[in-house]
Amino acid sequence: MPAPFVIDLCGYRDGRPSTSDKNDxxxxxxGQAFFDMLGVPQDKPAAQSVDKKWSAAMVEDLGRQLSDVAPHLVVRAERRLEEFEQYAHLKALKSLAEDTAPEVSDALSRLEMELVPRQGAAPGIDLAELAADLRAAMAAADDRRRALIDLLADESPLRLDVAVDRPDTAARNTNSGVLPHLVAGFSLKWSLRTDRLQDPRTQGAKMASMRRGRMPHFATVTMEPRPYMLGRLGRGTGDLDCxxxxxxxxxxxxxxxxxxxxARSKQRDMFMRMVEQRRLRDYDDLVAYVGTL
Structure with missing residues (x-):
């Protein structure tokens, strides 16, 4: 059975199915044969902002279907990896870019505002001079820290279009408090374009290398009909589970x-092998598998 929300997302754009490449x-x-079999009316316009509408619909559907078989799981849209306990350490660089010693700065402010005016001509350490020296040392250390941060690669934080987590077994992280455990993450791709085809695989490889703990189930969810493009994504080296x-x-x-x-049978046979090898699976399989996590 198709995902229950799929017809609502499908439609036509300039007379072409919204999953189709206009140059192919x-x-x-x-795409036309696919939509005809799905029962998509030819006068139905394609959904606007399909990605956001899709992620919201999938979160709602997964949450509903999992509520009975896996009530301990929480489904969310648009989550950053560092929100989960296996990836909490990814916050470290961001924390370094901020003021790392606000308590010291506050203490210096109190020294300057409260103690220095009361010292007067009393002998001993010059508190005003001491405060100035401390502030200069802090500024120099801050400049060195920021220079080192600027030398590091500036990568966009990894996001999951849909995440499934298990908050009831959250681990305590000394820097981040109690965080949920990520059990599954999904990259949603309505259709597959050559220039973005490697994005999910790159994300999967980074998730595997950056994790501290168990690797979450990670897969792409798509509506792409072309066997060739599905093969390029699904016949990978393990960056995606499926x-x-x-x-x-x-x-x-x-x-x-x-x-x-x-002329076309080779692509058909490759497509069927992907299905038989379970590299390519149905949405129902996603729901059933996540319910076991």
């Missing part, structure tokens, strides 16, 4: 109807 005639042919499709049974029927003849 086979993509349009396959690729989930929002309407795989219907897509199988569409591929078998469109990819006929010697």
């Amino acid at each position: 005639s086979l993509s349009i042919e396959l 690729v989930y499709h929002l309407a795989l049974p219907t897509l199988i029927d569409a591929v078998e109807a469109v990819y006929v003849g010697p």
Whole structure:
């Protein structure tokens, strides 16, 4: 069965299925057959801001379906990796970029405002001079710290389009308090473009290398119909656990109807091997698997 929210997301843009590449005639042919089998009306316009609408619909549906079989799990949209206990250490660099010694600065302010005026001509240490020296030392240390931070690579923080976590087994992190444990994360790609095809795999590789603890289940969820593009994403080296499709049974029927003849059979056979090897799975499999975590 297709994901229950998929029809609401589908539609046509300039007469073409919203999953199709306008420069690829086979993509349009396959997309048309796919949408016809799904029952998408040809006068239905494509959804605006499909990514946000999709992530909200998927969070709601997963939360509803998991409420009985896995009530301990929480489903959320748009989460940063450092919000979870396996990745809490990623906050460290951001913390370094901020004032690392506010207590010292406050103490110096009190010294300057309260003690220095009362010292008068009393012998001993000149508190005003001491405060000035301390502030100069703090400023020099801050300049050195910021210079080192500027030399480091400035990477965008990794985000998950949809995250599933287990807050009831949250671990205590001395720097971050109690954080939930990430059990699954998903990258949502309505369709696959060549220039963004590697993004999910790169994200999966970073998640694996950066984690401190158990690796969460990580996969891409897509509505892409083309076997070639699905193969380029799904036949990877383990960066993704698998690729989930929002309407795989219907897509199988569409591929078998469109990819006929010697020129297209190779792509059809590759697509079917991905399904048989469970590199490509249906949305129902996603729900069932997450319910076991």
